[in-house]
Amino acid sequence: MSAQPKEIFLKDYQPSAWNIDHVDLLIQIFEEETVVTSNLRISRNPDGPKDKDLVLHGADLEYVATSIDGDERILDENVFIEDETLRVKDVPDAFLLNTVVRIYPEKNTSLEGLYKSGGMYCTQCEAEGFRKITWYLDRPDVLSIFNTRIEADKELFPVLLANGNEISRGDIHNGRHYVAWKDPHKKPAYLFATVAGKLEKTTDTFTTMSGKEVKLELFVEPHNLSKTDFAMGALKRSFKWDEERFGREYDLDIFMVVATDHFNMGAMENKGLNIFNSAAVLANEKTSTDADFERIEAIVGHEYFHNWSGNRVTCRDWFQLSLKEGFTVFRDAEFTADLHSRPIKRIDDVNMLRSAQFPEDAGPTAHPVRPQSFIEINNFYTLTIYEKGAEVVRMIHTLLGEENFRKGSDLYFDRFDGQAVTTEDFVACMEEVSGIDLTQFKLWYDFAGTPVVTIKDDYDATTGTYKLTAQQMVPDTPGQTNKPAFHIPVxxxxxxxxxxxxxxxxxxxNWDAKTGVWHLRDRTQTIEFTGLKSKPVPSLLRDFSAPVKLNYNFDLDQLALLAQNDANAFNRWDAVQRFTTQLILAAAEAGTEISEVDERLLKAYEQILADENIDNAIRAALLTLPSRPWLAEQVDSIDPIAINDARQSLRVAIAKAMAKPLRGKLNSIKRPAKYEFKFQDVAARRLRAVLYAYLALVDDKVVAELEAQYKDANNYSEQNDALQILNEVDDKASWAARLEDFIKEWGDDAQMIEAWLSLNSTSKHADLAHITKMLKHEKFDKGNPNRVRRLIGAFAMNNIAFHAKDGSGYKFLAEQVIDTDARNPQLASRMIVPLTRWKRYAEQYAGEMRSALELIAEVKSLSPDCFEMVSKSLK
Incomplete structure (x- = not known):
C-alpha cells in the first residue's frame, strides 16, 4: 500500500485568504488537446488569513503561461508548481490573474473534470474536479460569477453548452464556432459545467409563479430522442411542486439537462445545466420498468430542487455536504410522496435505509452526518450523508410541523441566498421561527452510529395504567465512544x-398528544398512559419517525394483531417484517428449512389479501419478505447462505399453503390494455409480480404464464417482472437461452444491455466462471461505470455465487477493484463496500474477505479513494 495520504479535519477549517470575484473562461477544444484560458478577478478576503502568496489547486494540468494584470514579466520568478498547486508569490490585494493550460479529456478515464464520453465532451466537477480543468481555488466557499466561452469544430460539436444564459454565438475560422454563456449567480467551481457534442434536444417551457417563461431543453444523443418525454414531464412537475410546497421559483431564462452514458454518479445539479447519467433520465415503456420511471422522476426532482438547496445556498466546506444532499433528499422524497403514495414511499425508503445505511453506520467506514475528517471527499458521498441526512431533516420537520418547517426553510433560503453556510445556520433558522431549542437535537449531525432504543412495558390492571420505559444507546464507532443521549422523536x-x-x-x-410523538431526551425515560381497560399492544416508531433500531420484545401474537389491524400503514408492514424475520432467523440459526407456515402469519396474509381498505401497492409490500441485507443485520455472525436458504424455504412454504388465495387475488387484477405510469396501474403490476413470484415456486403452469407475459407484454415493466421470476426458477439451459435471445433483440440499446448484464449477474446460475466469461463479452465496457456496476457490482450482491466459501468471489472482486482503480478511483472505491464489513461474517467467510482486502492493500500505487476504504476496513 502507498504512503498514507493526508487527512483533512473540520476543526482546521479557515476561510479562504482570497476571493475570486469574477471568472472568464475560454475553453478551446481541439482534436488531441483542449486549451483552457482563465482570467480570474481576485481580491483579498477581509475575513481570511493574511497570506502574501496565492495558492491555487490543479491536477493533470500542462502549464503554458501565467500573468498578472496582463504583464507576464511580473511572474518570471514568482510562480512555483508543486504537489498539485500553483503558488504565486507576493501578489497584490487585488489583481487579474491569467493562466493558460493544456488538458487531455480524451485520456481522462477518471470521469472527473472535463472528459470525453463517446463523441461528447462533458464535465463533472463535484467534489474537486474543477482543478482538472484549470488552476483555481477549488473549494465550495469561494463563489464567483462565471462567463464561459467554448470553441470547437462546428460539424463535430454543433452543441456547445455552459452554465447560465446564452449571450452570444458565431463562427470563427477553419470550420470552428463558439458559444458564450453568462451565469449571473455566484457559484462555487463544483457547480461549473460545460458540454460539447452532436446532440438532439427536446424542448418545452414552464411559466413560473411570477409569470416568467423558462425554456426547458433536454439534450441527448440522436438515437435516444424517443426516451425524453417522461423526464421533461418530471422536470415540469418538479418546477410546479417546488413553487407550491417550498415557494421556490426558478431564476434563469433556461434550464438544460444533458444525458451521457459515462458518469460516476446518477446526476449533477450544475447551475442551469444538469448533467445526468443516461440511466437516470432516459425512459419509455419499451425499455423501462415502473421502478425506472419512479427513480428517474425522483432524480430529476432531486437535481432541480438543488437549485435552491445546494446552489443558491451552498455548503461552506465538504464536511457540510449533507446540508445540501440530506435536505434535498428529504425534498425529493416529499415530492414523490405527494405525487404518488406516502406510505409506499416511506416503506421503500426505510427498507433501503435499514438494508444499506444501517450496515454502513455499523461498519468500519461509519461516519457522522457531518464528518469530522476525511482523506478523500469522494468517499463521503454515502448513504449516511444522503439518506440519514434526510432522516435528520425529517425529524426536524416532525418536531416543528409543516407550517413552521416551511417558515424555517423560507428564512434559510432568504437569509443565506448567494452564500456558503453550515448546518448550524440551517438549524438556527428552524429554531428562530419555531422557538424550539434544538441544541440536543444537533447531536444527530456530529455522532456516527445508529441509536438503539430498547422499550419495555408494564400494565397495572387495578389502575388502568400502562407504562413504557425507553433506554437509548448509541454504539461505539471508529473514533467515537461514550456518546450522549440524543433527542429522538418516537x-x-x-x-x-x-x-x-x-x-x-x-x-x-414529553408527550405530544396532537402528533402522537413521545420525545426521548434522556438515556432512560418513562411515559405513563391512563384509562386503559386492558393491556394494550404498542405500535412503536410509527412512520419510522427516527432512524433507530427498535428493540421491543414483541411476541408473535402481538405482531399478528398489528399486521392485521394497525391503522398506521408503515407499522402494519413493519409488523409483518418483524414476524417473518423471527421465523427466518430461527431456521437459519438451526440450519433447518421452514416446511410449515405459522397459522398466525397465514391468517394475517389472508386478511391482507381480502382487505379492501388498502391499495395494491401496500398489499404487495405486506406480502414481501424482509430483504437479505436486513436479515443479515439482525444477527451477530452472518452466514449469508443459511439466511438465503431459510428465507427461500419460507417463500416456498407460503406459496404451498396459500396457493389458492394467491391465485384468486392474481386472477382478480385486471391488466390495463395500455401502459401508463400512474399509481393505480403501478400498484397492480407490483402486486401481480409478488403473487407470481410466490406461485412460480410451486406451479409449473405459472411458469408458462410468465413465459407468455414476457413474450406478449406491451411494456418492459411486465416483461422484466416475468424475467426476474424466470431468472430464479429456470433451469440453467433455459436461463442461458433466454438471455441469449434477449441480447440479440436489444443489443443496440444501452439501457437494455445494462439490464441484461444484471440478469447475468444475479441469477442462481451466475457462477464465477460465467461472470469471468462475461468480462470478455463485446457488450461489456469496463470504462463505462454503469456496466461495471451492473455486472461486477450486481455479482457482489449475489448471495450464492459471491459468498462461495473458498473465497473465490471475494478475490475476484478484489482483482476487479485493483484493475478499475487504475482508471477510475471513484468507481473502484465504491466497489470495495461489500468487503468492508468482513468482521460481521461467520468465520469461514470473514477470513477470505479479509484476504481480499489485503490483496488490494498490497498495491503500491493505490489511489487515496481506495486507500481510505481499505485502511479503515482492515484497521
Whole structure:
C-alpha cells in the first residue's frame, strides 16, 4: 500500500485568504488537446488569513503561461508548481490573474473534470474536479460569477453548452464556432459545467409563479430522442411542486439537462445545466420498468430542487455536504410522496435505509452526518450523508410541523441566498421561527452510529395504567465512544386486544398528544398512559419517525394483531417484517428449512389479501419478505447462505399453503390494455409480480404464464417482472437461452444491455466462471461505470455465487477493484463496500474477505479513494 495520504479535519477549517470575484473562461477544444484560458478577478478576503502568496489547486494540468494584470514579466520568478498547486508569490490585494493550460479529456478515464464520453465532451466537477480543468481555488466557499466561452469544430460539436444564459454565438475560422454563456449567480467551481457534442434536444417551457417563461431543453444523443418525454414531464412537475410546497421559483431564462452514458454518479445539479447519467433520465415503456420511471422522476426532482438547496445556498466546506444532499433528499422524497403514495414511499425508503445505511453506520467506514475528517471527499458521498441526512431533516420537520418547517426553510433560503453556510445556520433558522431549542437535537449531525432504543412495558390492571420505559444507546464507532443521549422523536399508538386503535392519553411533558410523538431526551425515560381497560399492544416508531433500531420484545401474537389491524400503514408492514424475520432467523440459526407456515402469519396474509381498505401497492409490500441485507443485520455472525436458504424455504412454504388465495387475488387484477405510469396501474403490476413470484415456486403452469407475459407484454415493466421470476426458477439451459435471445433483440440499446448484464449477474446460475466469461463479452465496457456496476457490482450482491466459501468471489472482486482503480478511483472505491464489513461474517467467510482486502492493500500505487476504504476496513 502507498504512503498514507493526508487527512483533512473540520476543526482546521479557515476561510479562504482570497476571493475570486469574477471568472472568464475560454475553453478551446481541439482534436488531441483542449486549451483552457482563465482570467480570474481576485481580491483579498477581509475575513481570511493574511497570506502574501496565492495558492491555487490543479491536477493533470500542462502549464503554458501565467500573468498578472496582463504583464507576464511580473511572474518570471514568482510562480512555483508543486504537489498539485500553483503558488504565486507576493501578489497584490487585488489583481487579474491569467493562466493558460493544456488538458487531455480524451485520456481522462477518471470521469472527473472535463472528459470525453463517446463523441461528447462533458464535465463533472463535484467534489474537486474543477482543478482538472484549470488552476483555481477549488473549494465550495469561494463563489464567483462565471462567463464561459467554448470553441470547437462546428460539424463535430454543433452543441456547445455552459452554465447560465446564452449571450452570444458565431463562427470563427477553419470550420470552428463558439458559444458564450453568462451565469449571473455566484457559484462555487463544483457547480461549473460545460458540454460539447452532436446532440438532439427536446424542448418545452414552464411559466413560473411570477409569470416568467423558462425554456426547458433536454439534450441527448440522436438515437435516444424517443426516451425524453417522461423526464421533461418530471422536470415540469418538479418546477410546479417546488413553487407550491417550498415557494421556490426558478431564476434563469433556461434550464438544460444533458444525458451521457459515462458518469460516476446518477446526476449533477450544475447551475442551469444538469448533467445526468443516461440511466437516470432516459425512459419509455419499451425499455423501462415502473421502478425506472419512479427513480428517474425522483432524480430529476432531486437535481432541480438543488437549485435552491445546494446552489443558491451552498455548503461552506465538504464536511457540510449533507446540508445540501440530506435536505434535498428529504425534498425529493416529499415530492414523490405527494405525487404518488406516502406510505409506499416511506416503506421503500426505510427498507433501503435499514438494508444499506444501517450496515454502513455499523461498519468500519461509519461516519457522522457531518464528518469530522476525511482523506478523500469522494468517499463521503454515502448513504449516511444522503439518506440519514434526510432522516435528520425529517425529524426536524416532525418536531416543528409543516407550517413552521416551511417558515424555517423560507428564512434559510432568504437569509443565506448567494452564500456558503453550515448546518448550524440551517438549524438556527428552524429554531428562530419555531422557538424550539434544538441544541440536543444537533447531536444527530456530529455522532456516527445508529441509536438503539430498547422499550419495555408494564400494565397495572387495578389502575388502568400502562407504562413504557425507553433506554437509548448509541454504539461505539471508529473514533467515537461514550456518546450522549440524543433527542429522538418516537411516534406511537396503542391497540386494544380486539385490534381497535386507541387514542392514548398522558400528561407527560414529553408527550405530544396532537402528533402522537413521545420525545426521548434522556438515556432512560418513562411515559405513563391512563384509562386503559386492558393491556394494550404498542405500535412503536410509527412512520419510522427516527432512524433507530427498535428493540421491543414483541411476541408473535402481538405482531399478528398489528399486521392485521394497525391503522398506521408503515407499522402494519413493519409488523409483518418483524414476524417473518423471527421465523427466518430461527431456521437459519438451526440450519433447518421452514416446511410449515405459522397459522398466525397465514391468517394475517389472508386478511391482507381480502382487505379492501388498502391499495395494491401496500398489499404487495405486506406480502414481501424482509430483504437479505436486513436479515443479515439482525444477527451477530452472518452466514449469508443459511439466511438465503431459510428465507427461500419460507417463500416456498407460503406459496404451498396459500396457493389458492394467491391465485384468486392474481386472477382478480385486471391488466390495463395500455401502459401508463400512474399509481393505480403501478400498484397492480407490483402486486401481480409478488403473487407470481410466490406461485412460480410451486406451479409449473405459472411458469408458462410468465413465459407468455414476457413474450406478449406491451411494456418492459411486465416483461422484466416475468424475467426476474424466470431468472430464479429456470433451469440453467433455459436461463442461458433466454438471455441469449434477449441480447440479440436489444443489443443496440444501452439501457437494455445494462439490464441484461444484471440478469447475468444475479441469477442462481451466475457462477464465477460465467461472470469471468462475461468480462470478455463485446457488450461489456469496463470504462463505462454503469456496466461495471451492473455486472461486477450486481455479482457482489449475489448471495450464492459471491459468498462461495473458498473465497473465490471475494478475490475476484478484489482483482476487479485493483484493475478499475487504475482508471477510475471513484468507481473502484465504491466497489470495495461489500468487503468492508468482513468482521460481521461467520468465520469461514470473514477470513477470505479479509484476504481480499489485503490483496488490494498490497498495491503500491493505490489511489487515496481506495486507500481510505481499505485502511479503515482492515484497521
Amino acid at each position: 411516534k406511537l399508538g396503542l391497540l386494544a386486544e380486539s385490534g381497535e386503535n386507541l387514542t392514548p392519553g398522558s400528561n407527560d411533558t
